[in-house]
Amino acid sequence: MTDPSPTHRWRGVLAVTLVAGGLALVAKRPALLSSAVVGVVFVAYARVTSPPSPTLELDRRLDEASPSHGDQVDVRTTVRNVGDRTLFDLRIVDGVPPALAVVEGTPRHGTVLRPGEATTFSYTVAARRGRHRFEPATVVARDVGGSWEVEVQIDDGTTVDCTTDVPAAPLRGRTLEAVGRVLADDSGAGTEFHQTREYRRGDALSRVDWNRYASTGDLTTIEFRKEQATRVILVVDARPVAYRAPEGDPHAVSYAVAAAGQLARAIVDNRNHVGLAAFGREPCWLEPGTGRNHALRVQQRLADHAAFGARPPDDAPAVADQAKALQARLENGDQLLVLSPLLDDEVVETVRRFEAEETPVSVLSPDVTDADGGGRTLARIERDHRHRTLRRAGVRVVDWDPERPLSVAVTDAMGAQQ
Amino acid sequence: MTAAPSTENRVAPVGRVLLGLAGILVLAVAVVADGPVRGTVNALLTLFGSEYLLVAVIGLVAFVVGVAAFVTSREAATQAAPPDPERAVAVPAPGESFDEMAADWRCLLPGAGREHRAAVQERLHRTAVETVAVSDDCARETAARRVAEGTWTADDVAAAYLAEPTDATDATDEEGWFELLVGRQTPTQYRAERTVSAIADVAGVAQRDEGAGEGSEEADGSEEADR
Known part of the structure; x- marks a missing residue:
């Protein structure tokens, strides 16, 4: 809560009075002097009233917490005065997730609340693909004279x-000496046919x-491809250039962050290790680990870390420096899964450098271009070229149109690869 | 989740009550101890010579302070600025900064605009060569030659624009100037849009209706600055 601040609303009355x-x-003129007394009363009243000290509780209900892309979600927000004083002037602005737009109703509300009283207001947002956390609701409380105000943030997460769940992440065949779901190049414990031998x-x-044996009489043994665990570092491209979107749509970073959470779950579900890094305003690094709890840690980091903020940063350190720091953390056998809209050449160069240093890289690229003429069409064509450049360099690239579920894009890309 | 008031907030009313009590105490002393107050007033009357003059001086001081308070009241008034949550956070669209670069008024300057025009031309040239190389499945050198010869597209404006080895946009054709004169586009913008359309045709990229993306907000230019 901010400290109470005077609004100086009655300063004009003070001037007129004086x-x-x-x-x-x-x-x-005695009559005029008497009329000035009225002003003195107003000014004195503003001076003697004490600032409000709101103690509030927020409860936000959604009619559907896991909607489909494009669905409309009704939000009912209830604010309760749990303090012991009446709040005469409350202005509430709910913290709609930055990537979502309100399509019906309003997330603003003004009211008076007595102790123990609650007020409810509702509005509708259009769901877009991704995990969207509500921001804290902002409440401005003023005293009855409007001469003091206090700003309060209330959150309920x-x-x-x-x-949707993604069955598997688009990975490359590099493995650890532990059983997992990434196919190794040699034979061993697994389910996929590799070869037969004598x-x-x-x-x-x-x-x-x-x-x-029944048809030829030769006694042969079937060998399966060995399935081993791998360490995957999810790298989210959250540089200023990645914060791009057609009007009204979520930007590429919000798609990438949501996809990283889904992929982290898929990676640990397949008994692999997953870590997290970012190219963005702040360094981010989460050591690879496995298990459901670790996947939750990844999601928590994606929700909380400043690098993945919903609003674009003004600036970010050079991507080459960030890539160098990331390279220094990698162990032999690690592979990267970069989530980037591929809207500039620097990220392509960075991926190619990792490949040149024998770190296998896959790229998942949310498409936020719209070929709407002029520069927008040019951006789409250039992005297609970047895809081609990466594929020529041996990088696995998954092109994801956010209008389709991520699972479909990944499954299609993996099917095309096989 | 609950938001509770801070400790400072609870202490503030106590301070105000103490101040009020102090004021009442001073008033009481003035009433009870009549002698010193009367002495002060008499001294002031002697100084100003008449009651009216003393009251008028007090009135003038009040007037001046009142005018000063009135003049500064507009700046002094403060109000919390709550967020604007109705719309998704506004970010530039991909390629928007290219449009801004092509529409920049500096592109109109014959000498000083050379750098701006060259940047637009260079980016389109690079994309055109790559696109032709892919669509014709040929080497980049071959594609670059086709672009230089102007044989890569049927669009005369686009072909001529990228065929120019150096910035020659100062000598804008009549069609370009017409576009400028009717207030629609700068010549560079006009040529760039024709060229993008030509590249999109070669690349097989379907374009949506022109102008649908107008009115977009902030662009920091970093997209192209990173190149």
Whole structure:
């Protein structure tokens, strides 16, 4: 809560009072002097009233917490005065998630609240793909004379989750010596067929290719591709240039942040390790780990860390320096999954440098271009070229149109790759 | 979640009550101890010579302070500025800064605008070469030659614009000046848009209706500055 501040609303009345009183004395006008007394009462009243000290409670309800993309979500916000004094003038502005727009009603409300009393107002937002956390509601409380005001922020952590589960992340075949779901290049424990070889004494009978034995009489053993765990670092491109979107749409960083949360879940569900980094206004690093709790840590970091802020930064350190710092943290065998709209050449150069230093990189690219003529069309064409440049360099690129679920884009891309 | 008042906020009314009590005490002393107050008033009357003059001076001081308070009242008035949450946070659209660069009035300056015009031309040239190389499945050198010869597109304006080896936009054609004179576009903007359309045709990128993206807000220019 901010400290109470005077609004100086009655300063004009003070001026009129003094001028009228002064003139009355000089011109010997008792009637005018009497009228100035009215002003004195107003000014004195403003001086003696104490600032409000609101103690408020917020409760925000959504009619659908996990809507589909484009759905309309009704929000009912209730603010309760849990203090022991009447709040005469409350102006409430709810903290609509920055990426969402209000389509019906208003998130603003003005009221008077006695102790224990509550007020409710509602409005409707259009859901867009991603996880959107409500910002704290802003409440401005003024005393009855309006001469003091206090600003209060109240939060309850409401989130609109407009994402779906992703079955797997688009990864490259690099592995740790632990069982996971990334296919290694050699044979071992797994489910995907790799090759057959001549039977050797001691091979499990379940591995013998009995069909071949029945047809040819050759005794052969089936080998499967070894499935091993991998360490994946999700790198979100949150530089100023990535904060781009057609009017009214969420920007690319909000899509990338939502996708990173979904992919982190998919990666740990497949028994792999996931870490988090960012190219943006502030360095961000979360050591790779595995398990559901670690996936929650990743999501918490995505929701709280300044690097992923909903509003674009004014500036950010050079991406080359950030990439160098990231490279220094990587261990042998790590791979990167970069989430970037690919709206400039620097990020392409950075990815290629990682590849050149034998760190495999995959790119998931939310498409926020709209080919609306002029520079917008040029931006789309240039982005297509960047995709092509990366694919030529051996980088796996998933082009994601946010109008479609991420799971579909990833599944399509992985299907096309196989 | 609950928001509670700060400690300072609870202390403030106590201070104000004490101040009020102090004022009443001073008034009481003035009434009870009649001698010193009367002496002060008599001294002031002697100084000014008449009761009216004393009252008039007090009135003038009140008038001057009142005028000063009136003059500064507009600046002194403060009010919390709550956020504006109805619309999604406004960010520039991809490519918006290119449009701004092409529409920049400095592109009209014959000498000083050379750098701006060259930046627009260079970016379009690079994209055109890459697009032709992809669509024709040829080497970049071959694509660059086609762009230089102007044979990559049927659009005369786009072909001529990128065929120019150096900035020659000072000599804008009649069509470009017409666009400028009717207040629609700068010649650079006109040529750039024709060229983007030509590149989009070659790349097979379908464009939406022109002008749908007008009115967009802030652009920090970093998108192209990063190149």
